[in-house]
Amino acid sequence: MDLNAQFGWTGTVGDVVLGRTRAEGGTRSVSYRIGGGTTLPFLDTTRTTPSPLVAFECCDNPRFWSPIVRDYCGDLANDPAQWAKTAETVYGADLVRLNLTSTKERNFSDVGAVKKTVESVLSATSLPIIIEGSNEPKIDSEVFLACGEAGQGERLLLGTAEASRYRSIAAAALAYDHSVIAQSPIDINLAKQLNILLREIGVPRDHIVIDPYTGALGYGFEYSFSAMERIRFSALKGDVDLAMPMICAPADSLTIKEVRDAQGDARHEMAVQWEVSTSIAAAVAGAEIICVRHPRSVAVLKQAFAGLKNSVPSRSAEVR
Amino acid sequence: MALKALDIYKILPKKNCKECGDPTCLTFAMKLAGGKADVDLCPYLDDNAKSVLGATTRPPIRRVKIGVGERSFAVGEEFVLYRHEKTFYHPPGIIFKVSDRQTPEEITQVTVRVRDESFTRVGTMLRYNGIAIENASGSKESFARAVATVEESADLPLVLISTDPEALALALVQVGTYKPLIHAATPDNYKAMCALAKKHGCPMVIRSDTLDGLVSLAKACAAEGVQNLVIDVCAATLGAFLLQSTAIRQLAITRNVPELGYPVYLDTTRTGMQDAAMALGIVKYASVILTDPLSPEQAKAALTLRQNIYTDPQKPIQMNPGLYRIGTPQKDAPVLMTVNFSLTFFTLEGYLESTRIPCFMLIVDTEGLSVLTAVAAGKLNEFLVRDSLKKFGVENEVSHKNLIIPGYAAPLSGRIEEATGWKVLVGPRDAAEIGEYLYTEWKK
Ligand code: B12
Ligand code: SF4
Numbered sequence: 001m002d003l004n005a006q007f008g009w010t011g012t013v014g015d016v017v018l019g020r021t022r023a024e025g026g027t028r029s030v031s032y033r034i035g036g037g038t039t040l041p042f043l044d045t046t047r048t049t050p051s052p053l054v055a056f057e058c059c060d061n062p063r064f065w066s067p068i069v070r071d072y073c074g075d076l077a078n079d080p081a082q083w084a085k086t087a088e089t090v091y092g093a094d095l096v097r098l099n100l101t102s103t104k105e106r107n108f109s110d111v112g113a114v115k116k117t118v119e120s121v122l123s124a125t126s127l128p129i130i131i132e133g134s135n136e137p138k139i140d141s142e143v144f145l146a147c148g149e150a151g152q153g154e155r156l157l158l159g160t161a162e163a164s165r166y167r168s169i170a171a172a173a174l175a176y177d178h179s180v181i182a183q184s185p186i187d188i189n190l191a192k193q194l195n196i197l198l199r200e201i202g203v204p205r206d207h208i209v210i211d212p213y214t215g216a217l218g219y220g221f222e223y224s225f226s227a228m229e230r231i232r233f234s235a236l237k238g239d240v241d242l243a244m245p246m247i248c249a250p251a252d253s254l255t256i257k258e259v260r261d262a263q264g265d266a267r268h269e270m271a272v273q274w275e276v277s278t279s280i281a282a283a284v285a286g287a288e289i290i291c292v293r294h295p296r297s298v299a300v301l302k303q304a305f306a307g308l309k310n311s312v313p314s315r316s317a318e319v320r
Numbered sequence: 321m322a323l324k325a326l327d328i329y330k331i332l333p334k335k336n337c338k339e340c341g342d343p344t345c346l347t348f349a350m351k352l353a354g355g356k357a358d359v360d361l362c363p364y365l366d367d368n369a370k371s372v373l374g375a376t377t378r379p380p381i382r383r384v385k386i387g388v389g390e391r392s393f394a395v396g397e398e399f400v401l402y403r404h405e406k407t408f409y410h411p412p413g414i415i416f417k418v419s420d421r422q423t424p425e426e427i428t429q430v431t432v433r434v435r436d437e438s439f440t441r442v443g444t445m446l447r448y449n450g451i452a453i454e455n456a457s458g459s460k461e462s463f464a465r466a467v468a469t470v471e472e473s474a475d476l477p478l479v480l481i482s483t484d485p486e487a488l489a490l491a492l493v494q495v496g497t498y499k500p501l502i503h504a505a506t507p508d509n510y511k512a513m514c515a516l517a518k519k520h521g522c523p524m525v526i527r528s529d530t531l532d533g534l535v536s537l538a539k540a541c542a543a544e545g546v547q548n549l550v551i552d553v554c555a556a557t558l559g560a561f562l563l564q565s566t567a568i569r570q571l572a573i574t575r576n577v578p579e580l581g582y583p584v585y586l587d588t589t590r591t592g593m594q595d596a597a598m599a600l601g602i603v604k605y606a607s608v609i610l611t612d613p614l615s616p617e618q619a620k621a622a623l624t625l626r627q628n629i630y631t632d633p634q635k636p637i638q639m640n641p642g643l644y645r646i647g648t649p650q651k652d653a654p655v656l657m658t659v660n661f662s663l664t665f666f667t668l669e670g671y672l673e674s675t676r677i678p679c680f681m682l683i684v685d686t687e688g689l690s691v692l693t694a695v696a697a698g699k700l701n702e703f704l705v706r707d708s709l710k711k712f713g714v715e716n717e718v719s720h721k722n723l724i725i726p727g728y729a730a731p732l733s734g735r736i737e738e739a740t741g742w743k744v745l746v747g748p749r750d751a752a753e754i755g756e757y758l759y760t761e762w763k764k
Binding site for chain 2: 217219225
């Protein structure tokens, strides 16, 4: 018997389900049950817990999106449905995260259009969907209800609830049985408080995914990494109010100096390196959904997570 | 299990001669108990006392130095599993790998890169740490030639990789005095390898794919008198590495298996996924990381991640508050206010330098918080700005009373004007736009 780390954890990360298949009352081709971890990420050699999922982020108004991604994706960026489909069939993502950036337009009011966009994305891809609703408290309620309704039966993951604005999103999630992303600024206590607030208004624990906020590598990631480790640690120690799966979105990577200063293909490469390094570290710290914006990051991460899941002692690793 | 200070004191010579650098044997005992001193510092301990104390009092992970001179680096001497519990002290060495099948030109090119390249972030110069030479040809002579080629162009920490002790012996004739790390001792060759390590005083890698195998090897090498060890779990997958390196760290720091208390080695080229392996090694306990030469993009990401993970999470890197000059500003030069978080300072400073407009930077004390964070936390406020203007005598330096504040501090502009009597100009949010702002707004 080989030696093993001895932790003596007592807690388990709770489960959250993403998406509903036909058999489950939705129309997705797969659904995922994330969570369930009983030790640090990837150390569970019985391999009952799934690999982290890779979500590709797209949007419905590219004006508010990174020029690097627009440059790489070309016309696709103007067609969220086609973009989502490409994420599934070409990039190889596990999930699609649709950011409703159209709601950032000044005096935005066309909630009907948002609903149509959500519907078109749901029919273009069969993957489970994360929807990032409005960023403006005044229209939150309408936008989230529209999204919730459009995705009824599909068990969407709706984002993003924060301590200062979580009621509208929670209401939509409760009304249509979706889950919620709960974001707090890199602080374990604030993360816990927000989870409690959500639970108090009726959102069940198994409908919450924690977003501890991911600062970009070199621009806050040193804090995010430890916040994630601490959240996972608390979950394993038995704190049920922190025992939810985590989501990580290194979206800030695309705006940092190193990426902006690079030119041409080197810029794409820099963006991918930044997203990938952050994502690997975040997955090892406990994130179970990783969101990326550069299409090239998806395959790299899928391969890496498969490698991380494979912990068969390397008897064949031979000495040349 | 760890001994208490008093138990340790009982074993010490009680001469109170101060040669260990401590005033008394008791204070030395206290340090030993805390893992903060090395038994070897006391010259009067007999072998028996040393062996009792050795394993329990040295840091749970032994400090191992690789190379000599300016570029040498130390790894190990870590105490925690999570950096939030304390901090991680010794960043992993990033080692570029070459093989003795490559041409001398190729080898020299890689060596020169490691010697010369650097990347400055937050005022710190980040570099790769050394060169590993692999005996892929199987020929002793080619190996020795490749090692000589590296040595000719740089004094860098080296890793010599061969399964053949004779090949290593020949190479060590040339570079033994530079204390390269030799790779690797296995159950079959450890006696010959230990003899080499002892002869040249080099650190040595032990290699096995099971922890039990590593424990026996570590014991066997210690019995041969070689203690400066580094552990290679020869993981072929990322998962295998993570599992083993975590177990080693955990068993070592709890001192459950002190024989595993050595730094860990990771050859990312064996995993087939170098980028992912690099990130994994940096966050999860690798101390010596081998890689094929990195592209500029890979290098920046890896070096930045290493810097982040090895920064104390409790202490943001800070600047001293004060009035800083960019170029030689005259009385009419602009004054830009910002916070004392180093990252903010260096980012803004970089952009200001490229504008070529001489100016003043007023750095206020937000205890190391960035602009947005400081505003959100209430640390950046009008009184701080007022007091800083006064304290650093800004009025005597310039002939105007205009203060440019960061775009993210805009909500404070009115209050700053009121408290200071200065006219506040709200700059852009993004420091990258400062040049354009100064040319259009300030110059007009
Ligand atoms: C890392 C981080 C932290 C770290 C602290 C890091 C530090 N040393 O400051 C920690 C985890 C401790 C932290 C804590 C908090 N944080 Co915080 N944090 C961040 C994060 C991820 C990155 C900040 C950073 O390092 N930026 C990089 C530096 C270089 O940026 P900067 O200083 O702003 O400088 C730029 C510009 O301002 C400009 N600039 C700078 N100076 C000047 C000067 C002039 C004249 C001009 C023209 C321009 C200019 O140039 C720079 C580059 O463009 C941000 C999110 C984000 N993406 O920004 C959240 C963020 C700033 N935090 C936030 C919050 C709320 C907090 C907390 C209040 C939460 C809490 N209650 O605990 C605390 C407050 C601190 C406390 N009480 O201890 C919020 C702020 C919300 C808001 N809009 O007000 C943010 C935006 C996250 C979010 N979306 O919720 N945080
Ligand atoms: S060197 Fe040894 S004997 Fe002398 S004071 Fe230190 S512990 Fe005591």
